Amino acid sequence: xxxxxxxxxxxxxxxxxxxxxxxxxxxxxxxxxxxxxxxxxxxxxxxxxxxxxxxxxxxxxxxxxxxxxxxxxxxxxxxxxxxxxxxxxxxxxxxxxxxxxxxxxxxxxxxxxxxxxxxxxxxxxxxxxxxxxxxxxxxxxxxxxxxxxxxxxxxxxxxxxxxxxxxxxxxxxxxxxxxxxxxxxxxxxxxxxxxxxxxxxxxxxxxxxxxxxxxxxxxxxxxxxxxxxxxxxxxxxxxxxxxxxxxxxxxxxxxxxxxxxxxxxxxxxxxxxxxxxxxxxxxxxxxxxxxxxxxxxxxxxxxxxxxxxxxxxxxxxxxxxxxxxxxxxxxxxxxxxxxxxxxxxxxxxxxxxxxxxxxxxxxxxxxxxxxxxxxxxxxxxxxxxxxxxxxxxxxxxxxxxxxxxxxxxxxxxxxx
Amino acid sequence: xxxxxxxxxxxxxxxxxxxxxxxxxxxxxxxxxxxxxxxxxxxxxxxxxxxxxxxxxxxxxxxxxxxxxxxxxxxxxxxxxxxxxxxxxxxxxxxxxxxxxxxxxxxxxxxxxxxxxxxxxxxxxxxxxxxxxxxxxxxxxxxxxxxxxxxxxxxxxxxxxxxxxxxxxxxxxxxxxxxxxxxxxxxxxxxxxxxxxxxxxxxxxxxxxxxxxxxxxxxxxxxxxxxxxxxxxx
Numbered sequence: 001x002x003x004x005x006x007x008x009x010x011x012x013x014x015x016x017x018x019x020x021x022x023x024x025x026x027x028x029x030x031x032x033x034x035x036x037x038x039x040x041x042x043x044x045x046x047x048x049x050x051x052x053x054x055x056x057x058x059x060x061x062x063x064x065x066x067x068x069x070x071x072x073x074x075x076x077x078x079x080x081x082x083x084x085x086x087x088x089x090x091x092x093x094x095x096x097x098x099x100x101x102x103x104x105x106x107x108x109x110x111x112x113x114x115x116x117x118x119x120x121x122x123x124x125x126x127x128x129x130x131x132x133x134x135x136x137x138x139x140x141x142x143x144x145x146x147x148x149x150x151x152x153x154x155x156x157x158x159x160x161x162x163x164x165x166x167x168x169x170x171x172x173x174x175x176x177x178x179x180x181x182x183x184x185x186x187x188x189x190x191x192x193x194x195x196x197x198x199x200x201x202x203x204x205x206x207x208x209x210x211x212x213x214x215x216x217x218x219x220x221x222x223x224x225x226x227x228x229x230x231x232x233x234x235x236x237x238x239x240x241x242x243x244x245x246x247x248x249x250x251x252x253x254x255x256x257x258x259x260x261x262x263x264x265x266x267x268x269x270x271x272x273x274x275x276x277x278x279x280x281x282x283x284x285x286x287x288x289x290x291x292x293x294x295x296x297x298x299x300x301x302x303x304x305x306x307x308x309x310x311x312x313x314x315x316x317x318x319x320x321x322x323x324x325x326x327x328x329x330x331x332x333x334x335x336x337x338x339x340x341x342x343x344x345x346x347x348x349x350x351x352x353x354x355x356x357x358x359x360x361x362x363x364x365x366x367x368x369x370x371x372x373x374x375x376x377x378x379x380x381x382x383x384x385x386x387x388x389x390x391x392x393x394x395x396x397x398x399x400x401x402x403x404x405x406x407x408x409x410x411x412x413x414x415x416x
Numbered sequence: 417x418x419x420x421x422x423x424x425x426x427x428x429x430x431x432x433x434x435x436x437x438x439x440x441x442x443x444x445x446x447x448x449x450x451x452x453x454x455x456x457x458x459x460x461x462x463x464x465x466x467x468x469x470x471x472x473x474x475x476x477x478x479x480x481x482x483x484x485x486x487x488x489x490x491x492x493x494x495x496x497x498x499x500x501x502x503x504x505x506x507x508x509x510x511x512x513x514x515x516x517x518x519x520x521x522x523x524x525x526x527x528x529x530x531x532x533x534x535x536x537x538x539x540x541x542x543x544x545x546x547x548x549x550x551x552x553x554x555x556x557x558x559x560x561x562x563x564x565x566x567x568x569x570x571x572x573x574x575x576x577x578x579x580x581x582x583x584x585x586x587x588x589x590x591x592x593x594x595x596x597x598x599x600x601x602x603x604x605x606x607x608x609x610x611x612x613x614x615x616x617x618x619x620x621x622x623x624x625x626x627x628x629x630x631x632x633x634x635x636x637x638x639x640x641x642x643x644x645x646x647x648x649x650x
Binding site: 017323408 | 490518
């Protein structure tokens with residue numbers, strides 16, 4: 001393999017056939033380049049989808065009642081369904097094993113929020129401590145609502161960063177300030193924030209659920225049930241658990257509220273993981289698509305390399321004849337052609353690899369489009385495609401070379 | 417040097433068989449300059465191809481310098497060609513992307529001679545054919561006569577036992593032909609054995625012996641008084 005004379009002979013040939021070498025190299029390099037870029041963007045989409053769903057905990061479930069749409073046991077359709085504390089307690093007792101966190105929300109209506117004679121236009125929601133994790137909120141200051149608050153009907157409130165900015169900007173901290181909600185004074189104990197640029201959910205002031213129900217005549221009504229399920233090892237298991245849980249939950253709630261089992265619209269369940277599943281499936285499909293396109297690109301690369309090799313060998317048939325007449329052994333001629341082919345494809349393949357990886361490295365982190373984030377590629381995968389292409393190029397070069405060597409010298413040298 | 421007995425060769429052309437050589441007996445001693453003559457289809461090129469191990473014989477025997485040439489595989493034939501034979505072709509057959517010196521050095525590459533020594537030897541042989549100053553020119557920059565002289569230098573560079581020339585002057589005008597023949601005669605004068613296939617009478621008479629082939633058999637094999645080519649060369 002390391003025959004300096006052979007290398008010199010090959011370099012001579014390459015130097016004197018620049019165009020041919022360049023074209024062979026170009027097809028290989030562009031094949032690798034396109035594949036790496038495609039794979040990179042496939043990965044980028046995967047990353048982008050992951051990032052889009054970071055806003056809410058992916059395994060959470062939101063449940064809220066609506067109106068019945070099917071007549072059932074003498075009850076007319078169009079009846080409003082009202083969830084109550086007992087539902088929450090029953091679920092906690094009977095299905096406790098299936099979820100990690102559970103929270104309830106109560107939205108009192110027609111409340112007036114006043115801070116130092118200013119009327120504030122925000123929503124109020126009663127909840128318990130688990131909501132923070134389910135909604136994936138972070139805490140900027142102070143603390144969140146806890147179990148003690150709920151147990152003692154504490155008059156405490158949590159505001160968002162947005163409210164802090166809009167109302168309490170002159171103060172160093174809003175903690176310890178009092179706001180009046182429908183005549184009752186609440187002490188601010190914490191400031192929360194939402195992930196993501198969309199601050200639509202930062203419109204809410206949270207108070208303990210028990211306090212809200214008591215103070216705003218909510219009795220035992222609740223508006224939302226939220227759950228967070230444990231994440232299983234595989235995505236499929238998590239999905240299966242999610243489906244099992246929602247089915248049981250619906251069965252219980254429908255039975256408890258006199259809803260027809262086939263009435264799918266009386267209770268709404270919002271399930272980000274199902275959305276995520278669609279996107280993950282899409283992401284997998286897109287990745288597969290990129291692989292297929294990339295693979296076909298490689299095939300095209302191999303075909304064009306073989307094509308060029310075929311032409312090169314055809315063009316060199318006479319030269320091969322001359323070399324044989326001068327005493328070249330068949331294997332030395334085949335070896336020389338293959339050696340040259342492998343050398344050219346390797347150099348071209350690696351330059352395509354380096355160039356495309358470099359491009360991804362430089363441009364990748366700056367790509368900020370929805371659903372595409374930091375496109376990158378697995379180096380091992382890219383490297384093996386280069387080797388695949390080199391192997392294919394060598395194989396593609398071998399057969400025409402062998403055929404050319406088998407041509408008798410007199411035929412190779414015959415004048416056209 | 418060359419000993420051929422009862423040589424037969426036929427080609428299959430579809431269902432027909434073409435009997436080209438029908439029992440040739442022929443020998444060449446060292447230092448001879450032999451012209452093989454005949455009209456086209458007489459079998460002269462086939463004979464030369466068999467002598468050059470570019471083609472195989474069907475029947476009979478062929479000894480080259482005491483070595484029987486029979487049932488050679490490609491590798492062995494390549495070895496023998498490299499060691500024993502030098503070729504000169506009508507259409508020169510230089511490698512077009514290599515310059516004159518590299519072309520001359522090529523057989524030495526296959527003899528595994530080192531690069532430096534190859535170049536020195538190639539220059540020496542180019543000097544012998546009077547083309548030392550043209551060493552770094554590509555074949556496309558040389559005239560027909562110059563190309564043939566490069567080809568002769570290449571054939572001689574391997575220091576073969578026999579030089580085989582297939583219509584070496586076929587593509588050249590008569591002045592250039594005589595120059596090339598003058599060169600061949602000089603190489604022969606140094607004791608090299610040379611066989612030339614030609615159909616030109618004047619070229620044949622510049623050799624020392626003429627073998628006439630017709631329809632695959634030797635019609636006539638005679639020694640002639642050599643006409644020196646240098647008298648035509650200015």
